[in-house]
Structure formats: structure tokens, C-alpha cells
Amino acid sequence: MRRFLDFLYDACAWLAALAMIGVLLMVLLSIVSRQIGFHVPGTDAYAGYSMAAAGFLALAHTLKRNEHIRVTLLLGRLQGKARRGLELWALTVGVLLSGLFAVYSVRLAWNSRAFNDISTGNDATPLWIPQLTMALGTVILLVAFLDEWVQELRGQRSTAGSEEALHNE
Template sequence: MRTLLDGLYKLCGWLAAFFLVAVGVLILLQIGGRLFGVLIPSTDDLAGFAMAASSFLGLAYALRVGGHIRVSLVLQRLHGRPRRWAELWCLGSASLLTGYFAFYSADMTREFITFGDLSPGLLPIPLWIPQSTMTIGLVLICVALVDDLVAVARGGDPSYEGAEGELLESEKLATTASPGPDT
């Protein structure tokens, strides 16, 4: 199960990266089209949909590798049992909140499919397509939060705890290895 979840988080990270590159490509196509007097229809809409897909699909992967910006000032000052309870409370409430959003996002996706809603603009895109990437991202961040909640409840560390240290260490290595502006 661990391998399956980690693979799913990584896949979503790659999809988020793909959609982020797609945003850049769409914007460059739009700029190039304007330079040559060519209208490329709905690039703004497509770039917006790709940005939403990138943002939501990347949430679970970013959490697992410690890439989220978290306010950990209080947790750093707590030790032992109080820290564990605070971590459990934070992960539990975040899991409930994202589960709530995921449920209603899935419901909205179902309504878009039922009513056949299309995006406004020159290129009518069924709205369930971009909405489904948001729903998938919300479901996966909820699963990742519950995954960490279970790990902490069993007495272990959350995934982002070790990953945060690795990120900080790699940043230190990168800054010490790169030559300064004076060299």
C-alpha cells in the first residue's frame, strides 16, 4: 500500500509539473501569435485550467516531500506528548477540512457532467474536465494528510518531518557549493 500511495503522489507531482510547463507553453504561443498577428483561441482559458490542475495535483506530492510552507513555530517549541497532540490535532483538522472540500468539489464535478456545462470562450470545454483535476488533487491531499495522521497516531513521524530536514540540508549544500558574486 505504501508503494502504491508513494507512486500515486509522485505521479501527481509529475502531472503538476506537466501542467505548469503547459501554462508556459500556452503563454509563449499566445505572445508569439500576437507578434505574427495570429489569434490562438482560448489560450487564456486553457492556461487557467492548466494552472488550476498544476496547483491542485501538486498538493499531495509537495506535502510528502516537505515542500509546503507550514507555520511550525508553535510545533518547534513543543516536545513530547504536547507536540504529538498538537500534530494530531493539526493533521486531523486539515484532513477533515480537505475532505469537506474534496466532497463538494466531487459533487460540483458530478453536476457539471449532469448538466453538460461548458466553459465560456471561443473553445467550449466541458467544465468537468478541469474540475476533475481539482477534485483529484483535493482527494489526494486528503489521503496524504490522513496517511500522515495515521503515522503520527501510531507513534511515528509525519512524512514531511524528515523531508523538511533533507530540503534544508540540500539548500545549505547548494549555497555553500556555488561560488559567490565576488569570485
Template sequence: MIRRALDALYLAAGYAAGFFLVSIFVLMMLLSVGREINFNVPSGDDFAGWSLVAMAFLGLAHTFKRGEMIRVGLLLERLHGPAKRAAELFSLTIATLFIGYFTVQAGKLAYDSWQYFDMSTGVVSVPLWIPQMGLVAGLAILLIAIVDELVIVLRRGKPTYEAEPPQTTEELIERIAQGGGV
């Protein structure tokens, strides 16, 4: 039950990131074509920038859980058994602390923007807490995903972001063709 809810949360965040990616594309096309036909999108650059932040941060948890996030595994890949598990637990604990801190600080920023009625300075005035929520939500979902992985490893499970090594040459080629890691 909880596993399905968490996986649905990560997938929804991934879809939301995709929505903001498409939004950036549409805004950039409107801005580019609009220059040629004398059509202006008020505060289009602001909306594209806010969409970029939302896209980047909302996509983090989904990317992390699928094992697509760039991570430096030079040490972890060479360890085996209890040493690897200890290093994995250490890494996930440090990640939890850092992302937890960043989530709290981003939350405070959004709360302060809401409390003091901070508004954007563009043509279209937008309360700043609204675009900041993409940052806060993305970090919070990433924190949940990291704690999820920490619990899995604590229970002696294999991290979900760690892919099984390819069994055949065809499987290796397929993974590379799809842009996935080896």
C-alpha cells in the same frame, strides 16, 4: 506494498503538476509570440487558467509529503514529547476534516457540471467537469496524503514532512541552496 503505491501516487501527482506547469509556459509563449505573428490560440487563456488550477492542486500532496509546504509551526516546533504528538494529531485531524469537506464540495461541483452539461463560454466549448477534475483529483490526493500522515502519527511514527535538523553547517547551507526548509 501500500507505502510504495502511495508514494507512487504522490510522485505521479507531482509529475502531473509539472506537466501542467510546462503546458502553461507553452500556452503563454504561443499566446505572446502569436500576437506578433498574427497567430491565435483559440481559448488559450481558458486553457492556461485551467492548467494553473490543475498544476496548483495536483502539486499539493507531493509538496506536503516532502515537507516543502508552507506551514506555521511556531507552536509545534516548540513542543516536545506527548504534547507535540497531541498537537500534531490535532492539526492533522483538523486538516483531514477541512480538506475532506473541500474535496466533497469540489466533487459535487464537478458532478453537477457533468450532470447539467455545463460548458465553457470561450471560443472552444469544453465541458466544465473536465478542467474541474484537476481540482477534485488534487484535493483527493491531498486528502489521502493527510490521512496517510495521520495514520503514521497515530502509530507513533514521525511525520514524513518533518525533516531532520541539519547535522553540519555544510548540510544547512546545502538545504538553503536547494530552497528547502531548515
């Protein structure tokens, strides 16, 4: 199971990287087409969709690599049961919030598909298509938070030390 979850987080990171390349390609296409004298409709919208996909798909991988911004002012001063209790509380809140985020993201994509919601731009893209990346990213973030929560309960979770946290900043 561990290998599958790590593969899932890494696969999402690769998809996020591909989405960043999509942003680059859309911006370059827009610039080059403007210089040559023709217009490709929808490049701004597709760059935005790709940017959102990159952000949402990278959430779980970033969490699992301890790269999310954390306020460790209080946590760094605690030890033992108090620290573990605060970690469990924070992870529980993370599970609940990411669960809500996942439910509403999936619901948004589902409703957009059901109502045939399309973008207001020239491209008239069905909005459920770019919203799928948001839904996928938030569902996998929920899985990552649950993974962290279970690891913390089992005492197997590795957290960043204060030196490592300073290094990331």
C-alpha cells in the same frame, strides 16, 4: 501499500509538472500567434486550466515532502505528549478540511457534467474536464492527510526539524 502511495504522490507531481509545461506552451502560443498575426482562441483559458491543475495536483506531493508552509512557533517549543497531541489535532483538522474540499470538488465536477456546464469563452470547454484535475488533486490530498494521520498515530511519522524548516524558507 507504502510503495503504491509514494508512487501515487509522485505521479501527481509529474502530472503537475506536465500541467506547468502546458501553461508555458499556451503562453508561448499566445505570444507567437500574436506576433505572426493570427489568433488561437482559448489560450488564456487553457493556460488557466493548466495552472489550476498544476496547483491542485501538486498538493499531496508537497505535503508528503514537508514543503507546505507551517507555523512552528508554538510546535517548536513543545515536546513529548504535548507536541504529539498538537500534531494529531492539526492533522485531524487537515483531514477534515481536505475531506470537505475533496467532497465539494468532486461534487462540482459531477454537477458540471450533469448540467453540461461550459466555459463562457470562445472555446466553450465543458467545465467538468478541467475540474477533474481539481477533484483528483483534492482527493489525493485527502489520502495524503489520512496517510500522515495514520503514521502519526503509529509513531512512524517523520517531521521536519527546526533546521530543516528554516532551510525550506
